Amino acid sequence: MPTLFSPTRQECMKRILYLLVFVMILQLADAQFSKTLFDTYDVYKFNGISSKRMKHAELMTHLEALKQSLGTLVTIKQIGSSAEGRSINLLTLGSGKTKIFLWSQMHGDEPTATMALLDILNYIALHKNSAEVKKILSETTLLMIPMLNPDGAERFQRRTSQGIDMNRDALRLQTPEARILKATRDTYNPEIGFNLHDQDPRYTVGENGTVAVISLLAPAFNVERSDNAVRLRAKKIASELTLVLNQFVKGHIAKYDDTFEPRAFGDNIQKWGTSTVLIESGGWKDDPEKMFIRKLNCVGLLSVFYSIATSAYEQTGTQPYENLPMNTKNLYDIIVEKVTLKFSDNRPSIVVDVAINKEEVKDSTGTYWKGRVVDLGDLSVFTAHEKINGEGKILDANDFELGDILKVDDVRKLLK
Ligand SMILES: [Zn+2]
Structure with missing residues (x-):
């Protein structure tokens, strides 16, 4: 006899169906939110960032401006100083039970997510009365440290001013910057963390040769790379992020190697109980x-905050993340294909592919993009942002050297 507490089989099916429809509606709403964030980005992005080489003083000016527009929605608190005395600040928004901790630029020359955090703050300021922002701020507490390594940012270098890779200092905690990160995590014990970095812009996705615009990792907390509840939640969040980004850059998202690194922060923060996702900003042609x-970081993170606020990500499972192809390295900026390399002495001419990567070179007058010759020979297994047909053309071996910067601003000028 069915009662209120023991529903009939038919009633059970009905309830499951309702639940499925409810989940589908949530997922559709999520997709719509991401699409709107992507389409309207130019309206809400934070204007005024001079370049990706933004330094600490500029960041502080921007945070001050955002504090004015966010009003009581944000508190900004100095939580310590870098080795050279620059302030490191924690921003807190929202009052929800799920704490989401984000830290950017622990490597000083990896600024993409710092810029995206400013976009996110500006979005919240402009849309504080929207249903999505209200939901995010009532269900979650956002804890952000933008630019954890301001001394490195000052020099646009990976390491701290004391020459330390902070991401290998999670155990010894010798650097003041690493101690600040650890202390903040321990103070708040957040459920969820985002470890925000940039990777080599020439990483590719699996074997298909397309550039990896974003690579994701739910870091391992032990050598065996086991799963526990903390890491599984990180994988679900990484899956949610994958689905969001697939709407805009499908085929350009890779999975970062999950070999356990005992000294790294991502791996340890996972071990200490915060479900952590590493976001590596990679490369994109002509960017x-x-x-x-930066836009993808902003759209991805805001979308995932909302999924965490609605708990929709819990239904995503781990497969979208698990199925991502691995990060690989099969890409150069330019390949000149099948050009004839001619020598001025008696050595015979040979047909080669020439790979050139663009890099930033600094001198007393500024920073410039220059081409460096990085490989020579049969490069048919590699892809490139730009392939130049060199068939029938001659390259004089005296005009360039493997490993050297090109003397001309465009390699085409060397082809005869
Ligand atoms: Zn990094």
């Missing part, structure tokens, strides 16, 4: 300033 990748 050396990383402005498109």
Whole structure:
């Protein structure tokens, strides 16, 4: 006899169906939110960032401006100083039970996510009365440290001013910057963390040769790379992020190697109980300033905050993340294909592919993009942002050297 507490089989099926429809509606709403964030980005992005080489003083000016527009929605608190005395600040927004901790630029030359965090703050300021922002701020507490390594940012270098890779200092905690990160995590014990980095812009996705615009990792907490509840939640969040980004850059998202690194922060923060996702901003054709990748970070993170607020990500499972192809390295910026390399002495001419990567070179007058010859020979297994047909053309071996910077601003000028 069915009662209120023991529903009939038919009633059970009905309830499951309702639940499925409810989940589908949530997922559709999520997709719509992401699409709107992507389509309207130019309206709400934070204007005024000079370049990806933004330094600490500029960041502080921007945070001050955002504090004015966010009002009581944000508190900004100095939680310590870098080795050279620059302030490191924690921003807190929202009052929800799920704490989401984000830290950017522990490597000083990896600024993409710092710019995206400013976009996110500006979005919240402009849409504080929207249903999505209200939901995010009532269900979650956002804890952000933008630019954890301001001394490195000052020099646009990976390491701290004391020459330490902070991401290998999670155990010894010798650097003041690493101690600040650890202390903040321990103070708040957040459920969820985002470890925000940039990777080599020439990483590719699996074997298909397309550039990896974003690579994701739910870091391992032990050598065996086991799963526990903490890491599984990180994988679900990484899956949710994958589905969001697939709407815009499908085929350009890779999975970062999950070999356990006992000294790294991501791995340890996972071990200490915060479900952590590493976001590595990679490369994109004609985007050396990383402005498109900054947009993807902003859209991806805001979308995932909302999924966490509605708990929709819990239904996503781990497969979208698990199925991502691995990060690989099969890409050069330019390949000149099948050009004839001619020598001025008696050595015979040979047909080669020439790979050139663009890099930033600094001198007393500024920073410039220059081409460096990085490989020579049969490069048919590699892809490139740009392939130049060299068939029938001659390259004089005296005009360039493997490993050297090109003397001309365009390699085409060397082809005869
Ligand atoms: Zn990094």
